[in-house]
Amino acid sequence: MATTPGDAPRFPLAVGLLFGLGLGGFFDGIVLHQMLQWHHMVSSWYPITSIENLERNTFWDGVFHSATYVFVVVGLFLLWRSAHRRHLRWSNRLLAGTLLMGWGLFNTIEGLIDHQILGAHHVNERVPRGQWLAWDLGFLAWGLAMLIAGFILVRRARP
Secondary structure, three states, X not given: OOOOHHHOOOOOHHHHHHHHHXXXXXXXXXXXXXXXXXXXXXXXXXXXXXXXHHHHHHHHHHHHHHHHHHHHHHHHHHHHHHHHHOOOOOOHHHHHHHHHHHHHHHHHHHHHHHHHHOXXXXXXXXXXHHHHHHHHHHHHHHHHHHHHHHHHHHHXXXX
16 A cells, blocks of 8 residues: 555654643642642632632642643543554654643743733742742743753654
């Protein structure tokens, strides 16, 4: 059976991006929300000063974790579908690059929307308020650095 150029083995870029988005969200939720307790999903709107506010933040943390879980599940479904239907071009660089791009996208979008535009929370609300912006900008810089590094890896790994 002859193959057409569209049938050539390729790496499913969307899979890595979705896994990166999910892993970035899980890292944020597990490490920053739960372990370090620097912030919660809506802790700038509802500071953790009462049980009611803690419950509200815990609920929205759960909604947030559910969304990151969906990213990983959809990524897994796409990986299965891609691997099951045709031969894939397996590439460590493409996987690492797309994971970094997805995680970088997560940090950049979440940092811009939740930290800067909505002010729902800030990266580290345990430091003095005057330092919040520095932490937020560091989070954005980290996200952009991952996004750029991932893009470079993907560009170099493509045939």
